[in-house]
Amino acid sequence: MLISLSAEEAIKALGIILLSVVASRIFIYFITNHASRLAQRTNTDFDDALIDASKTPLYYLIILIGTDYALHQITTLPSLTTGLESAIFVFEILLLAIFINRILGVTVEWYSKNIAVKTETKFDDEFLPLFKRTSAIFIYGAATVIVLDYFSYDITAIVAGLGIAGIAVALAAQDTLSNMISGFVIMADRPFRVKDIIELPSGEYGEVSEIGLRSTKILTLDALMIVIPNAKIGDSQIVNYSYPDRRMRLKIPVGVAYDSDIDFVTEILISIAKRQPHVLESPVPRVTLESFGDSSINLLLYVWIDSHKDKVQVINKINRDIDKMFKKEGVEIPFPIRTIYSRNGKSKDGGE
Structure with missing residues (x-):
């Protein structure tokens, strides 16, 4: 059975x-x-x-x-x-x-x-x-x-x-893990992206080339590659010039003599800015009177450009055109003057 x-x-x-x-x-x-x-x-x-x-x-x-x-x-x-x-x-x-x-x-x-x-x-x-x-x-x-x-x-x-x-x-692997976790945070929070122009606390300025697992690579305007651990960049205050708008406002200081016609100088500066190919039409260029210096009236020319890569080129071109136009129109760019008083009561003026 x-x-x-x-x-x-x-x-x-x-x-x-x-x-x-x-x-x-x-x-x-x-x-x-x-x-x-x-x-x-x-x-x-x-x-x-x-x-x-x-x-x-x-x-x-x-x-x-x-x-x-x-x-x-x-x-x-x-x-x-x-x-x-x-x-x-x-x-x-x-x-x-x-x-x-x-x-x-x-x-x-x-x-x-x-x-x-x-x-x-x-x-x-x-x-x-x-x-x-x-x-x-x-x-x-x-x-x-x-x-x-x-x-x-x-x-x-x-x-x-x-x-x-x-x-x-x-x-x-504490440092490696810290960099990896910071990399996750950067990817999730996205304070910057690839091709963004950022400035580090140390003053380095350039384009984000790569966001990796352990580090972030930044290509400077001098074609130098900066490699920064993600943990360090995650704890730093980063200036992002590309977010939320890739446009950049430039402030170009200009000093003129006290006897200059400010309205006429403003017209010259605005006309120079509008002739630049990289300067945007909107927002329009504008000039403000910043301060009264020891020997000059200090103005600021504000212009907007569409790319941070053109910053140096635009500033250089505008400054050169300002120099030419001021010389042509007789606008004086003063240099510092100091008055020296002697013991016999006479005074003597001279440039620094």
Whole structure:
């Protein structure tokens, strides 16, 4: 009676296993002939890649689940079924880890090829491979812990050891982690973008060339590349000349003699500004009387330009034109004069 019962259970278990194999083949047929066709109609290849990555792990996972259920139907051979169930559980966890890792890998690869290449920064290009490797370690590590816990191994010591190792790595790589976290903050907050013109607290001025995982690169007007750790630039006060408007207002100081006609000088300065090709028509150039100096009336000429790269060129051209026009119109640019009084009561004027 025991033998016939064992045979009956074995036949039943074998039937369940065969049904699971058939179910897995039906699943693959459906995925290949229906889901793949639907995916081909979409504008993206992301769904095609997901289907290709998930077919094999899910095929074997269905068979293993069916086999595991079949073994539970056999009650007369507990030593054999227990060992097989344990082995199947290990393979199920392994296949599940492979499946999750493949899905994550396909997602990262698709993002790298379709989204990351279109962004202005290389931050995601550097971060995604690191994220992919780190995620794989975490997924397979979690699978290992689950398997060890299933076999009643004490994982407390392992988890504690991993925690201590993590703290040691974090302390050793404190600067690197700080730069990476600051890089995330820069990407999220976006105080500046690639091609923005920024000024650092130290006075360096240039165009943001690249925002990386650990550092930001700035190309100065002298064609020098400045590499700054993200942690340092994240804690600094940055002046962004390109955000929210790429236009820039220039203030050009001009000093004229006290006997000059200010209205006439203003007309000259406005006409010079309007002739410059890089000066915008709106907002219009304007002149203000800034202060009364020791030997001159100090004016400020305000002009707007459309690019920070033209700053030096515009200032140089305007100053040269001012010098020519003032000489032509007889407008005096004074130099400092100091009156010296001597002990005998006479005075003598002279330039510094």
